[in-house]
Structure formats: C-alpha cells, structure tokens
Amino acid sequence: MQETVAPPTPPVSLAALLSREDLALRQITGPPAAEVAIHWAHTSEMADPYPYLLGGELLLTAGVHIPPGAGTEGYFDAYVARIVAAGGAALGFGVAPVHDTVPRALVAACEVHGLPLVEVPPQTTFSGVARAVWQLMARARLAELRRVSEAQRQLAAAASRPDPVPSVLRRLAARLDGRAVLYGPEGAEIAAAGREPGDEVRGALAKLARFVTSRASTTATDTVAGTRLAAYALGTGGGFVLGVAAPQRESGDHTIASVAAVLLSLLTGEHQSGTGAARSSALVRLLLGARPEEVAPLLDGGADTRWHVVHARPDSGCPDPVAASALGAALGSPLVDPSDDGVRVLVPAGPETPGGPGPAAGVPPEQREAEAVTAPSTPAGPRDAADPGAPTTTPRTGTPTGPGTPTTAPRTGAPAKPGATPATRTGTPTGPGAPAGAGLSPQRGWTLGVSAAVVPAEWAAADAQAARALARARATRVPLVRHAARPALADLVPDAEADAHARALLAPIAAVPALTETLRAWLSLHGSWDRTAVALSVHRNTVRQRVARCAALLDADLDDADVRMELWFALRRL
Numbered sequence: 001m002q003e004t005v006a007p008p009t010p011p012v013s014l015a016a017l018l019s020r021e022d023l024a025l026r027q028i029t030g031p032p033a034a035e036v037a038i039h040w041a042h043t044s045e046m047a048d049p050y051p052y053l054l055g056g057e058l059l060l061t062a063g064v065h066i067p068p069g070a071g072t073e074g075y076f077d078a079y080v081a082r083i084v085a086a087g088g089a090a091l092g093f094g095v096a097p098v099h100d101t102v103p104r105a106l107v108a109a110c111e112v113h114g115l116p117l118v119e120v121p122p123q124t125t126f127s128g129v130a131r132a133v134w135q136l137m138a139r140a141r142l143a144e145l146r147r148v149s150e151a152q153r154q155l156a157a158a159a160s161r162p163d164p165v166p167s168v169l170r171r172l173a174a175r176l177d178g179r180a181v182l183y184g185p186e187g188a189e190i191a192a193a194g195r196e197p198g199d200e201v202r203g204a205l206a207k208l209a210r211f212v213t214s215r216a217s218t219t220a221t222d223t224v225a226g227t228r229l230a231a232y233a234l235g236t237g238g239g240f241v242l243g244v245a246a247p248q249r250e251s252g253d254h255t256i257a258s259v260a261a262v263l264l265s266l267l268t269g270e271h272q273s274g275t276g277a278a279r280s281s282a283l284v285r286l287l288l289g290a291r292p293e294e295v296a297p298l299l300d301g302g303a304d305t306r307w308h309v310v311h312a313r314p315d316s317g318c319p320d321p322v323a324a325s326a327l328g329a330a331l332g333s334p335l336v337d338p339s340d341d342g343v344r345v346l347v348p349a350g351p352e353t354p355g356g357p358g359p360a361a362g363v364p365p366e367q368r369e370a371e372a373v374t375a376p377s378t379p380a381g382p383r384d385a386a387d388p389g390a391p392t393t394t395p396r397t398g399t400p401t402g403p404g405t406p407t408t409a410p411r412t413g414a415p416a417k418p419g420a421t422p423a424t425r426t427g428t429p430t431g432p433g434a435p436a437g438a439g440l441s442p443q444r445g446w447t448l449g450v451s452a453a454v455v456p457a458e459w460a461a462a463d464a465q466a467a468r469a470l471a472r473a474r475a476t477r478v479p480l481v482r483h484a485a486r487p488a489l490a491d492l493v494p495d496a497e498a499d500a501h502a503r504a505l506l507a508p509i510a511a512v513p514a515l516t517e518t519l520r521a522w523l524s525l526h527g528s529w530d531r532t533a534v535a536l537s538v539h540r541n542t543v544r545q546r547v548a549r550c551a552a553l554l555d556a557d558l559d560d561a562d563v564r565m566e567l568w569f570a571l572r573r574l
Helices: 014-018 072-085 104-113 126-159 164-176 199-214 253-268 276-287 292-298 321-331 456-476 495-510 513-524 529-536 540-554 561-571
Strands: 026-029 040-043 057-061 090-094 117-120 179-183 189-194 219-224 227-233 241-246 305-314 336-338 343-351 446-450 480-482
Touching (some): 014 126, 026 104, 090 126, 104 117, 126 164, 126 253, 164 179, 164 241, 164 321, 179 199, 179 253, 199 219, 227 253, 253 321, 321 336, 495 513
Parallel strands (some): 057 090, 090 117
Antiparallel strands (some): 026 117, 179 241, 336 343
C-alpha cells in the first residue's frame, strides 16, 4: 500500500457527504460512513487507477472500463484491490448511462476488501459530487481555523497569568482532551495537566520525549494503547520537551500543540542579554570573595550600568521557578532569585544620561527619600484617622485629605501643582523628574517593590529598599511601589551630625529590631494600624503594643507631628 499524501485541508466524513439531500447518494456496503475520511474526489475510468491516486480519494466511476462478457468477478476483485492498495477512501459508482445498476460482483469485491461503495443516482453528476466535497472541506477548514484561533487566544491568555507554565498546560490539555506534560532537561516531569494516563502510555510518552532530546528531530509521534502521542522539543536548546497524549487526533491539534510549544519555549528559555558563561564567571568570582562592583561588568550592561533590585510576591500561592523566570523575562533580566517568600530580581537600569544621575546620585541609598508613596507628609498619630479631628485618608494611598489639605493627583498622594508631571497609578511621578525605576511597570498577578537605581557597591542597601517598598505595596494594596531617589531636607544636615543625633534619639529602642521596624512601618503608613500589620505580617494588636512601647521608651508624644517627623528622619539614618 502506497503512502497516503493528505492535502493541507481537513478531511470530511463520508457521512457528511451522504447527508446531502441534493446528491441523493446511497452507501451499499463497507464500514460505517462516519468512520470514513475523504480528502478529495477524483474521477477515473482507468482499469487500473493505482498510478493516479494519492490516497484518501472518493474515486468516481461510471464503469466504462468494465469489460463486457465473462471474467468480471476476477476483474472486479483486482480492480478493488488496487484501489485499496493506493489508499482510496471510497468508491462511487454512477448508475447510467453505461450500467443500470451497480454490478453484484463489484459489491462483493468491496465487501471482501472493506472498501465503502456508494451509489451515485443518474440525476447526480460527478462534478456535483466533487463540488460538494470541496464545499464540505471549505467549511471544515473554516471551522478548524476558528478552533485554532480560539485556542491560540486562550493559550496566549494563559501564558500571561502569574503561573504561566501550568496555565498553558492546563489549557492545552483541555483543548486536546488529553494530557500535557513539560519535561525538564533530565527527563523528569516539571509540570503536567489533564487526565492521568495509564502506566504504559505515561512511560511511552516519557520515552518519546527522551527520543526527541537525544536526536536532531524537533518533533516525534507514536500511538500506544489507542492513544496518540506527540513530543515537541522546545526551542530553548536547554532540553525542555512538551509531551502530549490524546485519545484521538482532530484536525488542527498539531497546530494547537505547536502554538503551546512556542509559548513554553519563551517561558522556559533563559532571557539572554548576556552570556550564561559570563554570569557563571560572575558567580564564581563572588563566591571566591570578589566585590559586586568587580563582577558587575560581566553581567548585563557594563561598568557604568546602574541597577534596580526588585522584590516581588505573587497575589496568590507561592512562586514556582518557572513563574519566577517568566517574571524576570518580563522585567528584562535573567538574574532571578526565587524563594518561598517571594522573588528577587536584579534589573539593569542602563547607563547614565549625559546630564548625570541627578542631584541625589551622590547620596547613599539608605539616606535617600523613602518609597515614592511612603514618606509621610502628615502621618496619622495613635488616634486612627477616624477621629473627628484627624484628617481623613484617600483610599489605597493613606494620603491626608479634607479641608485645608493640598489637592492630590489621583491615587498618588502627590500634590497637584501647576505644571507638575502627572503621576502614575503606582504612586510614582513620571517624566524628567521621575524617580529611578520608573521604566519598570506593574506585572499582572504580582506585587512589586522597586529600589532606586544604584551602583553595584550599593546592592545590599538597594535590597533593603526593595523589601520596604514591597511591604508598603502589600499594605496599601497597589501593584508597585518604587523607592524614590530625589533630594530631601534631611540631606542638608552633615552626615556625621545626623548619624550621631539619630543614634542618640533612637538609643532606647535601637537594641530591639522589631520595635524600630514597627515604628518605621507605622510612620511610613501614616499611623495605620491595619496596614502596618499587613506590611509586617503581624496582628494589629501587636502593632499597637509595639508602638506604645516605643512611645514609652522614647518618652515621646507620638501625637505630635514634629516628634513623628523627627523620628522619621532619624529612622532613615539607621
């Protein structure tokens, strides 16, 4: 039997063709029409049609080639055998003008060889049958394109979720009504979705995945226990493979799986803006005692590149390594550190502009302005903002509002001065005076805290900045908070004098980190007990007790705005 060459259009079932009332076709013998797939229609009156068939045809004949007289039974058996050997899907026999009925010997031969035999009535032309086949194929093709397009849209949406790889696998498994598995470079299952197959199928799919990684081929297919298997090598060069097991293969399934493979290639591939060898070298040098500023040129950027540290927490669940890698790719860096508590990303900010880094560039990170929406203009005191005499706060920002308070830009808390640059929804102004890190955008499904742009020697300080920014973002329920890098009045005080004053002022609580961090968070969140509790992951009563303890040890009235402001400036020196 010769190999069937299928056209690029989806096949139609013989049952769909028989259902056309205008054709009035009738199946005489052969397997059920619903199980017969027709790829095209072809008319031939050759005694041996084998050389002219590609496979999958509905072969139409009026019997002109049938010799008169004896020997017809042997003739029909050889004729049908050749059609089956060529891969013909069915035989359509036209009644009239040559034959009044379908020859009995032809019916018997089709029964023996299992070839569907269809009677074409006199009023139906072969061209009409062929046209009907093409019409059905066009409809099937349109339905396939719609199915593939819808699947592509759903897969792309799944890839943008906080858990992109599991989401893509779940969507693919649902579309194919089967099992989708992502295999790692060592052949182990990293993630899977869909109906759990039997041990035989699971083992065969894993074997097929190993076959793809060990050969130059990018795809491979097999059938085991009635289940269609396929493996797709992802284009990362890292040995990742997508495995698919489905009970049956429908038109467009290969295209849908290929789309998923492309998306998974992007999600699992390392975001390369520098070489892996350079990053490996940087890691080794750090382990051997090199300073960050010495290894930074080996990473993305160069010696003049400044960096942001980003702390991130998913809105739900714990981050998996693949989701963390996808977040890093979205932020533009492969330098990702996932953990159970969150993800840290080191993102290059790019070289400085000719104008320089700005007036605050020479100020150490720990002395710069706190998070963009953190520095309290008038923090609320121990009395909650619900007090009649206390200023009310705007939703999600904690910024004082009410009579006598400055008008603020929406959702930012920044005073809306004439000519001021509009602020973003994350609480950070944009434009020429925007804080460093303004190019980093919120990521759906994540809460981010971004440090100021720093040189490698200040990475540790930037890490603390990003942690505080993330705590504030979670407390205020905004998707992103940036640590601002602009000058402040406190920077006008000489460092030595400011440090000495801060140490003296905070000496009573400096030995208890929980008290200093609670006071810092409480002041930065305008005295909100609930938001401080969220930021510190403690109960609100614990916050109240710690703040009260601070007030007692410091012998300070925390209802006094001047006292709170002085404490805030002192805390920034720690």
